[in-house]
Amino acid sequence: MTAGRFALRVIGFALFVAIVVYLPFRISDFRASEFALIGIYFIAILGLNVLTGYTGVISLGHGAFMALGAYTTAILVADHGMRDLWTIPLAGLLAAAAGAAFGLPALRLSGPYLALATFGIAVATPIVIKKFDGLTGGSGGINLFEAEGITGLPEFIVTLPGGKVLSFNDWLYYLTWTFALALFAIAWAIHHSRFGRSLRAIRDNEIAASASGIWLASHKTLAFSISAFYAGVAGSLLAISAFSVQPGAFPVDRSIALLVGLAVGGLGSLAPLAAGAAFLVFLPQWAQDISKAPGVPAVIYGAVLIALMILLPLGVGGLLRRIMGPLTSRLYPRS
Amino acid sequence: MRVLGVIALALAVSTGAASARPTADPGLNSSEIVIGGTVPLSGIAASYASVGRGAEAYFKYVNARGGVNGRKITYKYVDDQYNPAQTVQAVRQLVQQERVFAIFNSLGTEHNLSVRSFLNATKVPQLFVGSGATTFGRDYRRYPYTIGFLPSYIGEGKVYARHIVKTKPNAKIAVLVQNDDYGKDLLAGFKSGLGAKRKNLVAEQSYDALSTDVSSQIARLRSSRATVLLLITTPPFAIRGLVAANRLGWRPQVYVNQVGSATNIMRIVAATANPRIIEGAITLISVKDPLMPRFRSDKGMALYRTIMRQQLPRGDVNDGFHVYSMAVAYTFVEALKKAGRNPTRASLVRAVANLNLRSNPFLLPGVVVKTSSTDHFPLDQGQLQRWSKNQWNPLGKVVSAR
């Protein structure tokens, strides 16, 4: 890409970073924990985008990779006294390995069969976790609250020069968003790399891609692996922020939610996926605020989701592209 | 980022003194006390939503009569969709944003476990947990701000075991158990209560809450030639288990755990399968059941029906969870009265650990709510009931369920 466009991108990213850093100073303490959760979902959805957005594979099972990451962190911190921060990349790597292990045989399956195979994994995950209760603590899960390796605790309060008090929720926020921004930059790099272009070629036309020399097996498996890595990191952060893991925290709903977040954010986009993450965190609450009568929040949520997909089939990212398209083409008449 | 953590910790140590908080507890002012909790209002466990609604109705009734010491009780219960990760988020919101005085009546074993450490560390009372898991009463020294309500599952299991040992000391026993901590707890209590007769338990089958039927498990249990069947199941699986047993022509002596034995559930079994499958079935209950005819002219149930009519007219009067939650709400109100004119979180916790209530209108006559410094199980009694002629009838006296 041209130097001009690259510079624009860097400025955009810097702005994004600035907003992220500054936000906790403008929002309440509790809201910071909600935005931390948005950061976590953002990471998972970024990963899912590498798989679905670039290779077209629909996965309904990424909650399982999140669970793997979460339990990796929990077991390492609670049973092996490891510091929680170090477990985060480890959780990602373990999930990545699982992603590769699943990705390879999954190559044999096409579209709906693969999607349903991943669905099966998501369904099986809580049951398998409960079975191996010696390792996972069974239904009750693992409690991290009193573990030595936990860095941030609720009593943790820091007063900055200038008067702002940083609380535990702010710590969580900065922790998750540091990872989110780093992984976002990596996702951006992937998008613009040769690897990313090959992936998109696979999505658009598998046969043509294969004919032009792209080795489908390695690319698809790597895409699976990368997306699982992201999900594993997200799961690990979830365990740290909740101080606990349980099998009940990873029902099928979680995998489905990731897919919903991806669709709302916009397949193939990057930054707009944060909007998808925000949707996942805020809409259920907003629906409950409107009414607590049985079933009504679900009706609201479902209706809003359907309406969004009808109006914005390509998500928020698609909308932004439609708006920005005419604008940027005016700035760069030759592209 | 590790560096950030270290710097932050260093600053925290040096500025720790500056973080002294004001002494008044949040969620309390002269006219109102705000409490919160989590209940599954949607999703697979949505049938337990009445646990929140019944308590809310009772508080509205109390508020209409002036509240407690001039304060109205505002009970904010939030949907956690029966997902412990959501419970964590919701409780954080209740404590940090809604600034509730206490967490009350939250449902679910793993759900309450997931927030117990947090609540105790931040000294927020976690009252009358909606779970019979023994840890909530047994581990009070470590978690003094947490207390349960129901008799422990282990205690309940022991009661069934003792009754079987007394009445059918040589019978072979089969158990259908739900595959999670609640099931394991009750089963452990049952096995422990069998004592020397432990080998009479000849077959055990478990099921996952996502199953659609348990006919395979029941078939396996039947093939063990057991003559006693214990169901450690939630209501839908109590129904399916009994329907399956009936279909196979198996007529064991049935024991059903409290969670799954409400009268309306039993009547569904009688209607769908055959009344004879549950004739003579036995359960342990502590809370009055709205469909028990002997309580038709009972004052407590009259009060229940009045409150339902006035405060929750669209609710199902026959849903026993409404009665349970009113029993819990009643206990909370009494504890709040004991906590003083200007209660603090600490005084409320002290009051809750020193209860002696003999006239909770929603509990079986003879069942008392009693806690002390060594007893953190508010309810540890129940009465066995035998099913006969389409209703539960008392079997023996109120017994200990510890």
Added chain:
Amino acid sequence: MADVLQQVVSGIASGGVYALLALALVLIYRSTGVLNFAQGEMAMFSTFICWELLDRGVPYWGAFFLTLAISFVGGVLIERLVIHSVSRSQALTVVTVTIGLLILLNGAAAWIWKGEQRTLENPFPSDTFEVGGVVIAAQDLGIIGVSLAIVLVLWAFFQRTRVGLALRAAALNPESSRLHGVRVSRMLALGWGLAAVLGAVAGILVAPTQGSFDQNLMLPVLIFAFAAAVLGGLDSPIGAVVGGVVLGVVLNLVGAYIDFFADLRLPAALLLILGILLLRPNGLFGRSVVRRV
């Protein structure tokens, strides 16, 4: 031996339940190419409609067929109002819409019928027969019988009628079909309507087997139905039935006789299906699609 046979028999019985919903999934996939995650909830909603009619005094068979008619209309409406607008979008958008529909229908049922346990009449007699120590219920035979009948009807419909042919054509190649005079959008609406009818049959027959039901009736069944459909081949009605039966029997035998898997029934079955898919990537009876460049 009788015990093993009993497990097999009850596996076939539960398999019939999965097959009924799987048939609706297969129909919708075959006629519109969509994986309808809301199929179970649509079936559940139809079941509640039937209950409502019965509650108001409509005789059983009247309520049954009226529910089928209402469900047909409902399916068509959903396709026209919701699916049609996104049918040209990417697969992810369509899947997300069906997920939204799932959530909405579940909530609507909870709202309208308040989440209380309801019971539905059983159209089959409640007799049981005992053959060689194995108990077989008339209800289970009835469900399997209905599933097989539906397979036959679908086969005749797809293979022997013009409408069926048009439906298949519209799903496989909309552009070509249009050129041949097929009203593609009408076919899609028809496909959804018919699938809704099948779903309603599934719901009405399954509800009595569960004793009582509420808005969560179909959620676990959907999982098994998808597994059955995938195992049998997503475009094969007979595959849905065979898949359902195999799934039911395997679940029972594995759970009852292999101790390690007693708590892992569903994962074990899913693993098995995954294994079979690796050998036959389109399911047992599915047809592999040859892609032309």
